[in-house]
Amino acid sequence: MKIKVLERLLNIFFPILCGICGKEDFFSLRLGLCGECIRKTRGIGAFSRCNVCSSPLKGKEACVFCDSRNIFFDRALSIRDRNDLLSEILNRLKSRKEFTLSIFLSSGSRKILRKLKELEFDACVILPSFKKRSWSSGKERPFLASSRLCKEARDILGIPFIQPLLKSSAEKQAGKSFSERFFHAYRSWKIHPSWENRCPSRILLLDDVFTTGASVNEASRVLKQNGAKSVYVLTYLRTVD
Numbered sequence: 004m005k006i007k008v009l010e011r012l013l014n015i016f017f018p019i020l021c022g023i024c025g026k027e028d029f030f031s032l033r034l035g036l037c038g039e040c041i042r043k044t045r046g047i048g049a050f051s052r053c054n055v056c057s058s059p060l061k062g063k064e065a066c067v068f069c070d071s072r073n074i075f076f077d078r079a080l081s082i083r084d085r086n087d088l089l090s091e092i093l094n095r096l097k098s099r100k101e102f103t104l105s106i107f108l109s110s111g112s113r114k115i116l117r118k119l120k121e122l123e124f125d126a127c128v129i130l131p132s133f134k135k136r137s138w139s140s141g142k143e144r145p146f147l148a149s150s151r152l153c154k155e156a157r158d159i160l161g162i163p164f165i166q167p168l169l170k171s172s173a174e175k176q177a178g179k180s181f182s183e184r185f186f187h188a189y190r191s192w193k194i195h196p197s198w199e200n201r202c203p204s205r206i207l208l209l210d211d212v213f214t215t216g217a218s219v220n221e222a223s224r225v226l227k228q229n230g231a232k233s234v235y236v237l238t239y240l241r242t243v244d
């Protein structure tokens with residue numbers, strides 16, 4: 004209740020403007036995005052999806068994604084399908100221009116997380132996007148776009164966050180071709196020595212976007228090789244084409 008009052012006061016003195024067009028309305032105050040921009044984020048609607056990776060099937064019987072490789076995660080879910088505006092929102096968030104946009108990106112996560120709660124996860128893992136050494140020496144800690152999603156997961160699931168994955172390559176996935184991403188992902192993660200062969204059984208893996216799925220798939224493989232029995236993935240966005 005106290006938080007609600009504080010939010011209202013903050014809205015009066017520092018209203019949250021739409022992180023894309025700068026307009027202030029009922030929605031921007033609550034979600035960081037105005038009503039008009041929210042409408043533009045909407046996808047083309049429901050279609051049948053693969054029940055493992057959530058790729059649209061578009062009338063095809065088999066899932067192209069799951070059929071073409073070994074899948075190590077049990078299920079991948081995303082809050083929204085990515086379109087141009089949603090990509091822009093994520094880019095702005097990543098470049099720290101508009102932190103309030105993470106309120107919008109994570110909206111809808113609570114509904115999914117409440118369903119996932121039935122699966123009784125043991126721990127949450129955030130996919131690290133940087134090498135630990137690069138910030139541990141007193142430098143500013145890199146910003147994690149999925150931090151709001153982590154907060155929601157923490158509130159709803161009430162399970163510990165652990166960090167058993169280490170990024171072994173400092174290269175970034177963005178800007179790489181589809182095949183490069185697969186090759187690159189293969190050597191991107193390794194297990195933290197203290198988690199070797201002792202990962203918790205049921206893990207929820209969080210990341211900002213599911214593009215080719217290479218990163219989360221490879222991370223799931225590493226987690227399963229080290230004791231995890233099931234790995235579910237949740238991201239803000241996924242690419243659907």
Ligand SMILES: [Zn+2]
Nearest residue numbers: 021024037040
């Ligand atoms: Zn707007």
Ligand SMILES: [Zn+2]
Nearest residue numbers: 053056066069
């Ligand atoms: Zn699939």
